[in-house]
Amino acid sequence: MHSPTTHDGTSRRDRSTMRDYTGTTAIVTGASAGLGVEFARALGGRGANLVLVARRGDRLETLAEELRDAHAVDVHTLALDLASPEATETLVAFVREKGLTIDSLINNAGFATHGEFITTDPARLDEEVRLNVGAVVAFTRAFLPEMTASGRGVLVNLASTAAFQPVPLMAVYGATKGFVLDFTHALAYETRHTGLRVTALCPGATKTEFFDIAGDGARVGDFAVPSEVVAVAMRALDARRTPSKIVAGAKNSISSAIARVLPRGLVTPVTARLMAE
Template sequence: MARNHAGTTAIVTGASSGLGAEFARTLAARGANLVLVARREDRLSALADELRDEPGVTVHPLAVDLAAPGAADVVTAFVRERGLPVDSLVNNAGFGMHGPLAEADAARLDEQVRLNVGALVSLTRAFLPEMTASGRGVLVNVASTAAFQPVPFMAAYGATKAFVLSFTEAVAHETRGSGLRVTTLCPGATRTEFFEVVGTDRVRVGGYQTPQQVVATAMRALDARHTPTAIVSGRRNAAAAVVAGLVPRSIVVPLTARLMSR
């Protein structure tokens, strides 16, 4: 049975497109008020206008680059100034880079770690006390199937997603019994702008899912009596994640390198 989020407030990062926009639409349809965070103000405004058509839903767009130092503090101040009690947080913002680490742009690499790890941790810490006190919402940290094994040629990206998985599993344990549902969403290749930012889609493994499919999988798990601390979207992706945990790294890493170097 779908959980009712009426009267709650949810923050969704990376909300201007892809999984973030789909999470925003789904939560709004369930009655949640929203704080939408992303870089692109025009897209945020358009989505906010769309979601305000949901009865009783208020939407607060905030255009900010979460990869910038101190960006999480900007989000926190924005929420506090408006007196919004936060029940849910979807940390979706993130990006990947492809190529040998030795050739990576250093500044862009730093941005990737600040966004995929730093902003996620800071926002989780900022709003976790009130989310656990509320006990009505969800904390969804978006990782990737890349979290389950080292990823040569996307080394930092894979490591950030492994961090997200480990971090969220620990937070789920710390908050057990609070009523807050905490999980890591681990999608595989999804039809978003991810591969445009990466610069190639030749590194994807398996077929594409749509954002609607991925978010529907996440929401079904969050609606279940016992929410798993990691949700892998797609049966093949779930099977691959299990295999990656069973096969020795000496086999998994070269195989992954072969796929990523295409």
């Protein structure tokens, strides 16, 4: 039976099973642009109080005002470089100082370097690993005890379809996302009896600021719309059993399933050709 769709792409039938996050608190990293903005809107729209983190504090404050007005939720903002060595200490201190207990964490901040590894700025590569991997591990470790004790929230780590095979010309990015994917699968298992829903979201190319930073040559396939990618994730998180990975888009689901099982010697040159197009 056809169920009518609402403005956020969810159907009326989906809405009846939508989880309520009222009274919980969620951290969204990278909430100044792209998918992070949409996660903040989606969780705020379902009643979650929010801690929004990224470097561009002016953008975070604009979003915070929008969400406070629209949903009457508490929204805190923290302008912070999450790749810096003191990031975890600063974030934890901020949360404690505000007297907050964290139920949900969206480890979303991330970026890619595109090009030959041998000529890529080593400082950018270091930042990429510290943000895409280091921050994800450190923030998860810092807040997992209270998130599992609460059992009312979600841990979403942003992986990518780049996680399913080596990615020449984005070698470090692909490897960081492969780490995030397997790390998240393992954590989903370790926390399976706690009520915390744990998943790795794997979008394909999505229309955000990501490619302005990585460079256009990094794009493979058509662009998805960020609000739709987040709606897919929120629906999967509503399910009775949350999958430990969510691949956004039917085509991406098929290609990533194939890429995962193909021998690396076969899939790597194919990916290299696609990246070079």
